[in-house]
Amino acid sequence: MKDAKESARSGAPREPLMRLVRRDTVKPARAVAVRAAAIVLSLLVCGVFFVTVTDSSIIEIYSAMISGTFRNGITVNTFLKEACMLLIIAVGLAPAFKMSFWNVGGQGQVLAGGMAAAMWLFYFGNDLPNAVLLPLMIVSAAVGGGVWALLPAIFRVKFTTNETLFTLMMNYIAIQLVKYLRITWSPIHALGMITRKAGSLPSLFGNENGWIYVIAAAAVVLMYVYMNKTKHGYEISVVGEAPNTARYAGISEFRVIVRTAFISGAICGIAGFLYVSAIDHTISETMGGGYGFTAVIVAWLAKFNPIFMTLFSLLISFVRSGSSEIVSMNTTTLDSSIANINIGIFLFFLLGCEFFLNYKIIFRGRGEVGK
C-alpha cells in the first residue's frame, strides 16, 4: 500500500523507497510457496475468527475442522461431493474467462440445466426406464445450461452488451422460473419427487456419489485436453488475449465466443443435472448454493490450471465442512452463514497473494540501475 502512494507522489528527484516491477515469469516453486503461505495465513485468520466467536481454543477449532471433514465415510463423502460440484462449475466457467467473457451466471446455468433435467422427471418419470430417462436428462440439462449462457454471448458479440450484468440477470430469471415451476409442478407429484428412484443416478463402486466423482474427474481431464490440445482451445486463447490477431487470422469471433459460452453453460447445466438426479432429487432455487460466484473466483485464481482448480475446490470444501462442524458444536450462537465468511476470508488471501506472484518490490538502492 505504501509503495503505491510513495510512487504516486514521487515528484521528487530522489528514487522512491520502493517500486514495483512486473515479473515476466514465476518459478513454479515460488508459485507454490506464495500460495501455500496465503492458505496457511487464511486458515490462521479463520481460526482466530472462530476463537473470537466461540469459547473454544484455537487447537480445538482446528481439530474440529479436521474431524468434521475426515471423521468418517459420510463426512468425507460430503466433503468430496461439495468439492466436486464446485469443481465442475469452475471447470465450466474457465473457458469463458479464458476468452475474457465474464460468465458470472453459473448459478442461472445450473438452475436452467436442473430445470431441463427435472422436466423429464415430472412428465415422464413414471413411464420411461432410467436407461432412457438419464441420457435424455443429461442432454437436455446441457442444452438448457448452454442456452442460458448463449443469449448473453450472442448479444455480447453483436452489440458488445455487458455480459457480466446480462449473465447476472439471467440468474434471477432462472430463480423466478424455478419458483414458478415448483408451484406448478408440485400439485401433480407432491412429495413423490424426493423419494422416488426414477431418474436417479445409480451408485458407482458402492458409493452413491460415485458418478459425481467420475463426472468431475472427466470434466477436469476433458477440459484440460480441450483447452490445451485442440484447435478450439487455441482459438479461445487467441480471442481472449488478442482479439485483433484473431480477426487478422480469420478466426470468427462470433463463432468462438458463442460456441465457448455454450460449452461453458452446458457444463454448468450438467452440474444442475447432478443436483436434480443425484443430490436433491427435486429442484429448488437454492440449488448450487452460491457456488456460481465462488466458482468464478476458483477458476480465476487457478489461472484455469486444472490441478490448482481441483486443489482450491478441495480447500474451499474443507473450509465449508470444517465451519459447519464448528457451527454444529455451537448451534445456539452460530449459524451456517459463518462458512461464507470464512470462504470470503480464504478467497481474499488467495487473491491478494497473486500480487506477490505478478510483481516484484524493489527497495531503494537495490536491483537494476536506471529508470
Next chain:
Amino acid sequence: MSPLISWLHSSIIYGTVIMLGALGEILTEKSGHLNLGVPGLMYLGGFAGFASAFVYERSTEDPNVVLLILIPLLASFAAAMLGGLLYSFMTVTLRANQNVTGLALTSLGVGIGTFGSARLLSVTGSTSYSVASATSAVYTANVNASLDLGAFGQIFLSYGFLTYAAILLAILAELFLMRTRRGLNLRAVGEDPAAADAAGINVTLYKYVATAIGGGICGIGGFYYIIEYSNGKWSSQNGLEAIGWLAVALVIFSTWKPKNTPAASYLFALLFWMATNLPTLTGIRIATSVTELLKMTPYVVTILVLIIASTRKKKENQGPASLGKTYFREER
C-alpha cells in the same frame, strides 16, 4: 391509499435504495473501478446501521433523537466504507482483478450480514427478525403523517428525510463531478489514469477516496432499505443482494450521470412493483405461480436496458474509458 398511489409510494422507496447504490457505484466507476461488491457493501452498511441502532435502543431508556439519527447513519457509512477500502486495497495496491475482487467482496459482505443477523436474533430470542422501532420511527417521520394532505401528500410527502436527501445527493454528485476541479480530476483518472498521473494528479489517492466514499453511499442505501423499506426489521432473508445488482445495472441505465439516477431508479422500481400492483389495480386475479413469473420483470427490463444502451453508441453515454482496467504506472 389507493392501489395506484401505494404502487407509486412503494416504488419511490424501493427506487431510493437502488438510487443510493447506483450513486455510490457511479462515484466508484468514475475512478475507473468496476466494483461488483455493491450487494456486499449494501449488506455491510445495512447490517452495521441496523445493529448499531438496535444496540443503542437497548442500551438506553430514553433515546436521544440526534443520536438515533447519527449513530446508524455513521455506522452504516463506515462499515461499507471499510468494505470499499478493502476492495481498493486489493484492486489498486495489490492490482487484483476487479470483477473477481468484487464478487469476493459480495460473498464476504453477505456472509457477515447474515452471520450478524443470526447473532442479533440469539440476543432477542426471536426466530424470524429483530427490529429497531425507535430508529425506524425517526427515519420514517414525515410531513404527511401529521398533516394529511390527501393524494398529493401521499405521493410526495410521505417519506422519511433520507428519501429527499438521496435526491439532493444525486444533485450534489452531479455538481461535484461536472463543476469542480476535484470532480474533473476524478473523471480524468477514470478516463486515462496515465495522463492524469502525468498531469500531477494523485491517481492512487483519487481511486481510494472515490471507492471508499462510493462504498459508504452504497452502505447507506442498505441501511435505508432496512430502516424505511423494511420498517426497521432485519431478517436474514432479505432481498438486498438482488438490489445490489440492479444498482450496478442502473449505472449503465443512467449513463454514468448522477443527474439521471433519480428518474431512472424510480422507473426501475415502478417496473419492479408492476407484477404485484397491476393485478390489484386492474382487478385481475392471478395465480401465485404466475406472480413468480411476473417477478422476472425487473431483470428482463434490466437486460433490455443493457441491450438498448449497448446498441446506441453515443460517445457521451459511455462509461469511463479505463473502467475495469488495472493501472500500473511502470507499464508502457
